[in-house]
Amino acid sequence: MSNRLLRSLPSIERLLERPLGSRLSAELGRDRVRDLLREITAELRDQLTRAPHSSANFQESLTEEVERMLARRAAECAQPSLRRVINATGVLIHTNLGRSPLARQAIEAVAEVGANYSNLEYDLSRGERGKRETHCQELLSRLAGSEAAVLVNNNAAAVMLVLNTLAEGGEVIVSRGELIEIGGSFRIPDVMTKSGATLREVGTTNRTRIADYQRAINDRTKLILRVHPSNYRIIGFTERPSVQEIAQLSLETGIPSFEDLGSGCLIDLSPYGVKDEPVVAESLKSGISVVSFSGDKMLGGPQAGVIAGSRKIIDQVRANPLMRALRVDKMTYAAFEATLRLYESNTADLEVPVIRAIALTREEIGRRANLFCESVNQSTNGEFTAKIEEGASVIGGGSAPEVKLPTMLVVLEHSALSSSSIVEGLRSYRIPIIARMERDRVLLDFRTVGQEEEDIILDAIKGIAQPAPQTAASV
Numbered sequence: 001m002s003n004r005l006l007r008s009l010p011s012i013e014r015l016l017e018r019p020l021g022s023r024l025s026a027e028l029g030r031d032r033v034r035d036l037l038r039e040i041t042a043e044l045r046d047q048l049t050r051a052p053h054s055s056a057n058f059q060e061s062l063t064e065e066v067e068r069m070l071a072r073r074a075a076e077c078a079q080p081s082l083r084r085v086i087n088a089t090g091v092l093i094h095t096n097l098g099r100s101p102l103a104r105q106a107i108e109a110v111a112e113v114g115a116n117y118s119n120l121e122y123d124l125s126r127g128e129r130g131k132r133e134t135h136c137q138e139l140l141s142r143l144a145g146s147e148a149a150v151l152v153n154n155n156a157a158a159v160m161l162v163l164n165t166l167a168e169g170g171e172v173i174v175s176r177g178e179l180i181e182i183g184g185s186f187r188i189p190d191v192m193t194k195s196g197a198t199l200r201e202v203g204t205t206n207r208t209r210i211a212d213y214q215r216a217i218n219d220r221t222k223l224i225l226r227v228h229p230s231n232y233r234i235i236g237f238t239e240r241p242s243v244q245e246i247a248q249l250s251l252e253t254g255i256p257s258f259e260d261l262g263s264g265c266l267i268d269l270s271p272y273g274v275k276d277e278p279v280v281a282e283s284l285k286s287g288i289s290v291v292s293f294s295g296d297k298m299l300g301g302p303q304a305g306v307i308a309g310s311r312k313i314i315d316q317v318r319a320n321p322l323m324r325a326l327r328v329d330k331m332t333y334a335a336f337e338a339t340l341r342l343y344e345s346n347t348a349d350l351e352v353p354v355i356r357a358i359a360l361t362r363e364e365i366g367r368r369a370n371l372f373c374e375s376v377n378q379s380t381n382g383e384f385t386a387k388i389e390e391g392a393s394v395i396g397g398g399s400a401p402e403v404k405l406p407t408m409l410v411v412l413e414h415s416a417l418s419s420s421s422i423v424e425g426l427r428s429y430r431i432p433i434i435a436r437m438e439r440d441r442v443l444l445d446f447r448t449v450g451q452e453e454e455d456i457i458l459d460a461i462k463g464i465a466q467p468a469p470q471t472a473a474s475v
């Protein structure tokens with residue numbers, strides 16, 4: 001039986017000539033489709049040899065089965081690997097979901113500069129070769145309150161570059177309370193080793209005083225490092241020197257000080273309830289020699305790392321040969337500059353998506369969530385019930401772990417489906433929707449959902465209520 005079935009299967013070349021094969025060949029390329037057909041027929045042959053009875057499962061002919069599989073796989077191949085998703089988790093800077101979405105102005109700048117030639121390394125006033133580092137330099141310095149600034153690939157690169165530039169072959173003093181690990185295996189002690197500097201730990205996990213730093217200084221000391229403990233807090237019996245004390249010690253000893261700020265807010269977000277993220281300019285105003293921070297955390301720009309500080313140090317950093325390996329491309333400059341301009345014009349709270357989302361009130365979110373619940377309850381014939389509940393959004397991205405922004409959540413239930421099936425259904429939608437799952441309940445936090453995304457979520461929910469028939473023609 002199975003052999004007869006196998007023999008009924010047309011050759012791969014014949015399958016490629018059939019309507020589906022030739023249509024897909026035009027989309028994906030004939031070689032790719034041929035590979036897919038080889039994979040599929042090999043799998044089926046294997047399956048039929050091992051379990052001949054399974055042929056009974058093929059309701060129609062084997063050719064139709066092959067084509068059904070081909071259509072499904074081709075649809076998967078046609079999807080880009082990196083895709084847009086809808087973030088309904090309420091985690092604002094979700095590291096797994098690409099951190100900060102960019103402002104419209106940043107996207108436009110990327111499109112303009114990316115699609116055309118640009119003055120990336122060309123001095124338009126002199127008509128000769130220029131330096132890429134000049135872009136963003138003044139704007140960043142103004143916003144950070146520094147003499148100079150430079151952009152690199154991310155904050156991990158920034159930390160590495162500063163340590164290597166200022167402390168290679170010497171000692172760097174760090175508090176034991178600040179020997180942190182950021183997700184993705186970025187550990188201060190390891191970065192230190194790679195930079196060629198020696199770590200000189202002082203104090204204890206919970207308490208370090210300025211006197212501990214003073215005592216550790218010797219003629220090999222090249223730098224005093226302060227790290228913002230982004231993703232954790234030590235509470236209780238704790239002590240940590242202030243930025244001013246570190247800056248003062250640096251001034252007295254002539255040893256430069258460096259603060260890794262992590263997120264790096266350009267504006268004070270405490271009016272919105274984000275109280276424990278340091279403002280970049282404050283740190284530099286206190287007298288810290290150089291700071292570094294991320295471009296795509298609280299700042300809401302593209303992935304980048306900023307190094308800002310005294311002109312002398314920034315010039316040294318720029319002269320480091322590693323700079324060439326860590327520099328950013330034109331699209332990053334374009335997006336970063338456009339984002340910074342929004343801060344300069346004081347419109348970040350309206351235009352930068354992350355800041356706008358932080359600034360949303362529970363009432364605003366609640367109004368949208370309420371209307372959404374009504375739509376769900378009206379449009380799924382009672383299959384789904386959606387109701388409102390108070391909850392909290394978090395900053396995420398290893399920032400402000402204690403901050404809870406009050407929000408209104410949509411609680412989504414189905415008469416027959418389990419929470420995990422709902423979550424999975426949402427995730428496998430055309431535009432994947434990432435929901436929050438808490439105590440076995442499906443929650444949607446609209447703080448991180450754009451207004452124009454609500455209809456997409458509604459369509460996905462309706463689709464789960466009434467699954468579309470899966471036929472070769474519809475895939």
Ligand SMILES: *Cc1c(COP(=O)(O)O)cnc(C)c1O
Binds near residue numbers: 186231262296
């Ligand atoms: C996030 C973070 C980093 C790493 O920044 P990336 O931009 O992700 O490379 C380094 N230090 C601190 C304190 C951080 O919070």
